[in-house]
Every structure is written in structure tokens, then in C-alpha cells.
Amino acid sequence: MAPSAVASTVHAGEQDLDLTSSALDHRSAENGQSNGSTNGSNAPPSSNGQDNGVAQPNVHQLDASKITYTFTKEPRDVPPPGVHSIDGATICTDHMITVAWSARSGWKTPELRPYGPLSLMPTASVLHYATECFEGLKAYRGFDGKLRLFRPDCNAARFLMSSVRISLPSFTPAEVEKLLLALMAVDGPKWLSRERPGSFMYLRPTMIGTQSQLGVQAPSEALLYIIASYMPVMDSPVGGMKLHTSPDDMVRAWVGGFGYAKVGANYGPSLLATQEARARGFGQILWLYSSEGYCTEAGASNFFVLWKSKEGKTQLITAPLDDRLILDGVTRRSVLQLARERLGDEIEVVERKYTIQEVMEANSEGRLIESFAAGTAYFVCPVSLIHHRGKDVEIPMGKAGEGGPYTLKLKDWLKDIMYGNVEHPWGVVVQEER
Numbered sequence: 001m002a003p004s005a006v007a008s009t010v011h012a013g014e015q016d017l018d019l020t021s022s023a024l025d026h027r028s029a030e031n032g033q034s035n036g037s038t039n040g041s042n043a044p045p046s047s048n049g050q051d052n053g054v055a056q057p058n059v060h061q062l063d064a065s066k067i068t069y070t071f072t073k074e075p076r077d078v079p080p081p082g083v084h085s086i087d088g089a090t091i092c093t094d095h096m097i098t099v100a101w102s103a104r105s106g107w108k109t110p111e112l113r114p115y116g117p118l119s120l121m122p123t124a125s126v127l128h129y130a131t132e133c134f135e136g137l138k139a140y141r142g143f144d145g146k147l148r149l150f151r152p153d154c155n156a157a158r159f160l161m162s163s164v165r166i167s168l169p170s171f172t173p174a175e176v177e178k179l180l181l182a183l184m185a186v187d188g189p190k191w192l193s194r195e196r197p198g199s200f201m202y203l204r205p206t207m208i209g210t211q212s213q214l215g216v217q218a219p220s221e222a223l224l225y226i227i228a229s230y231m232p233v234m235d236s237p238v239g240g241m242k243l244h245t246s247p248d249d250m251v252r253a254w255v256g257g258f259g260y261a262k263v264g265a266n267y268g269p270s271l272l273a274t275q276e277a278r279a280r281g282f283g284q285i286l287w288l289y290s291s292e293g294y295c296t297e298a299g300a301s302n303f304f305v306l307w308k309s310k311e312g313k314t315q316l317i318t319a320p321l322d323d324r325l326i327l328d329g330v331t332r333r334s335v336l337q338l339a340r341e342r343l344g345d346e347i348e349v350v351e352r353k354y355t356i357q358e359v360m361e362a363n364s365e366g367r368l369i370e371s372f373a374a375g376t377a378y379f380v381c382p383v384s385l386i387h388h389r390g391k392d393v394e395i396p397m398g399k400a401g402e403g404g405p406y407t408l409k410l411k412d413w414l415k416d417i418m419y420g421n422v423e424h425p426w427g428v429v430v431q432e433e434r
């Protein structure tokens with residue numbers, strides 16, 4: 001009997017399930033915004049009067065228009081093409097952007113200032129509790145001379161999602177996009193010169209918890225910074241990318257975890273397996289999940305397979321987003337969209353869970369067509385081999401050995417957008433300072 005007992009159990013259950021989404025919503029509401037970028041439960045505001053979602057007049061929003069400029073007095077030389085680091089240190093441009101935040105007063109004035117070391121107390125939250133998240137996107141010097149970012153709105157939105165996931169502050173994503181443009185407006189003309197069309201830089205927005213108080217708690221101070229660096233071209237390794245599947249006793253991310261967020265805590269622990277795979281001649285780990293061996297990601301890139309299904313359909317398959325195991329890559333999203341728009345007649349685009357056994361079976365039945373990894377760093381990188389539990393799966397690399405025809409077609413379409421060979425809304429032009 002006791003319908004009330006049943007009702008209250010259900011209610012308690014709902015509250016528990018709501019804990020994460022309410023926490024995320026409260027975090028977003030702190031700066032008086034609700035931009036719907038978190039997963040938007042309609043949980044009522046908490047009644048403690050502190051984070052009730054009402055903007056306090058003295059808590060400032062992130063505002064890119066307030067940016068101040070302090071130019072370097074020691075401009076550095078641009079390295080020759082192909083040089084990305086010196087003594088193991090990444091080469092960055094002359095300037096960086098920093099913006100400090102505190103729970104009490106919100107966002108301070110964004111500053112463009114000389115690139116250089118940060119000052120942190122040894123007790124800073126990020127150094128102990130991994131309160132760090134980041135983004136990665138490239139700036140491209142087009143063949144038409146213009147400088148472009150690729151879908152920076154997607155990176156800014158994901159940056160917000162990651163930040164809020166680890167109790168770092170929220171912000172209006174469009175302001176971060178403006179800051180990215182501001183940095184490239186200043187450093188782009190020199191560091192990505194018009195004399196080098198077809199080259200790129202790598203932008204790294206980062207957020208860290210800086211409060212200098214030990215204790216496991218959400219930091220009340222944070223720093224957002226953006227740097228621009230060089231990075232090698234990694235999308236066409238000789239002989240293709242070779243993957244080693246993850247060991248049975250290691251997973252990159254798990255359901256209920258944070259694999260979908262670009263938080264530093266996802267990467268450090270993956271290096272052990274990656275280092276071992278590299279020592280054995282492989283480029284990246286193909287991260288499998290659960291005893292079923294679901295294919296998830298290749299290193300820090302999304303992973304794609306082209307095969308003929310048992311029914312004879314040509315399919316482009318990749319892991320889904322709904323279980324929140326993998327990162328929602330901007331490259332992944334763009335590949336899927338272009339494939340659906342432009343190859344929809346020839347291939348079926350499928351986002352579903354699929355296992356390494358299915359890939360091995362497709363291989364042994366001659367149905368495996370192509371494979372590639374996709375992400376900003378590796379761009380669209382053909383995969384030529386997967387090593388799994390003592391067996392090698394070899395994947396066709398096309399006539400010229402540079403990747404299969406679909407892989408190369410998708411890659412070229414994206415390149416055309418990035419380097420301005422075609423006008424496309426995904427390519428956002430930087431208005432450079434002269």
C-alpha cells in the first residue's frame with residue numbers, strides 16, 4: 001500500500017539524479033547568466049540566498065571590450081618554418097591574454113600582455129585538485145591572405161562546459177571568442193605571416209583554479225589565459241597512424257566520469273599507456289571501453305571507421321556522444337556534418353557503440369575500407385594499423401598510401417574552409433592590426 005512512501009522514494013531519487021545538473025546550473029547562474037550551455041535542468045534555485053542566480057551588481061561579467069593592451073618591449077624572432085620548440089619548450093607568440101576571476105567580484109579586466117611565466121602560490125587549487133580545463137583550436141593563414149579561426153564558437157561553448165564541470169567560473173562564450181580574435185589580431189600578422197599561406201598556429205585557452213587555500217573545495221579564484229603557439233603538422237605520418245589498443249586494466253574515461261570534458265585530469269593518467277605504445281612503435285592508444293571492447297577514441301582524437309556493413313551498406317561509423325564517454329570534437333562534428341551533407345547518397349553516417357571485435361570481423365571478411373583519427377591537433381589523420389591482443393589489423397591507405405579516398409575527400413573539404421579556398425560560415429576571419 002502506502003502510495004505516499006512510493007511517491008517520496010521517487011522524489012528522493014529524482015533529487016539525487018538532479019544533483020549534478022543543479023550544481024552546473026547554479027554555477028552558470030553565478031554570473032547572472034543562463035545561456036543553456038549546461039544541461040539545463042529546471043531545478044529551483046537553492047534557498048541559501050548565495051547562488052540564487054541573480055546577478056549581483058558588483059560581480060562583473062567577462063567583457064572582452066574592456067581589454068587593455070601592454071605590448072612587449074622585447075619582441076622575439078619568428079622561428080624558421082618547421083621549428084616549434086626550443087630545448088623542449090613550445091614557442092609561443094609575443095603576447096598572451098589573461099583574465100582573473102574571483103567569486104567576490106567576478107571577472108576582472110582582460111589584459112593582453114607580454115607572454116611569460118605565471119605567478120602562482122604552491123597552494124594553488126590547480127596544483128592539487130586538477131581544477132584545470134583547456135581548449136585547442138588553430139588559426140589558419142589562408143591562401144587568400146586572410147587569417148581565420150575554425151568554428152571558435154564551438155570551442156568557446158565547450159570551454160564553458162568543461163569549466164563549469166570542475167567548479168571553475170562560467171562566462172559568456174562569445175566573450176572568449178572575442179578574446180581569441182583579439183590575440184590573433186595583434187600577433188597574427190607577425191607570427192603567421194602572409195608570406196606563409198597554408199600554415200597554422202595553435203591557440204590554447206586555459207582555465208585554472210588559483211585560490212591559494214588547501215582543502216578540497218571549489219576555488220574562489222581562477223585565471224583564464226590564452227596563448228598562441230606553434231605545433232608540428234601531424235596529419236600525415238609516413239605509413240599512416242598506427243594504433244595500439246588500450247590494455248585490459250586501463251580505461252581513459254567511464255560512464256559517469258568526465259571523458260566528455262576537456263579537463264587536464266583526463267590526460268595525465270593516459271600518458272603511461274601512450275608512452276609504452278610509443279616505445280613499441282605505435283602512434284596512439286585506441287581506447288577501448290568495458291569488457292565488450294567498445295572503440296572510443298584514438299589518443300586525444302575522435303576515431304572513425306569506414307566499412308561495408310554485413311548488409312553491404314557503406315558506413316562511416318564513430319562512437320556516440322550520448323553516454324558522455326568521449327569528447328564532442330569540433331573536427332568530429334564537422335566531419336559528420338560534411339559526410340551527411342555531401343556523401344549522403346554514397347555512405348550512411350552512423351553514431352553508435354561498436355566493438356573492436358566488429359572491426360576485426362570486418363577486416364577478416366574484407367569489409368574494412370578506411371579509418372582515420374580526427375581532432376584539431378592531428379586534423380584528419382589516416383589510420384593504417386590497429387594492434388589488438390597480439391593481432392594486427394591492416395587498413396587500406398589508398399593508392400598513394402596517403403589515406404583512403406573518403407578520408408582524403410573529407411580532409412580536403414575541411415582544408416578548403418580553413419584556408420579560405422571556399423567561403424564558409426565555419427571560417428571566421430580575424431581583423432588584423434596593421
Ligand SMILES: *Cc1c(COP(=O)(O)O)cnc(C)c1O
Pocket residue numbers: 136262297299300301302327328329330331332374375376377
Ligand atoms: C580535444 C580532443 C578531441 C578533438 O576535439 P577537436 O575539437 O576536434 O579538437 C578528441 N578527443 C579528446 C579526448 C580531446 O581531448
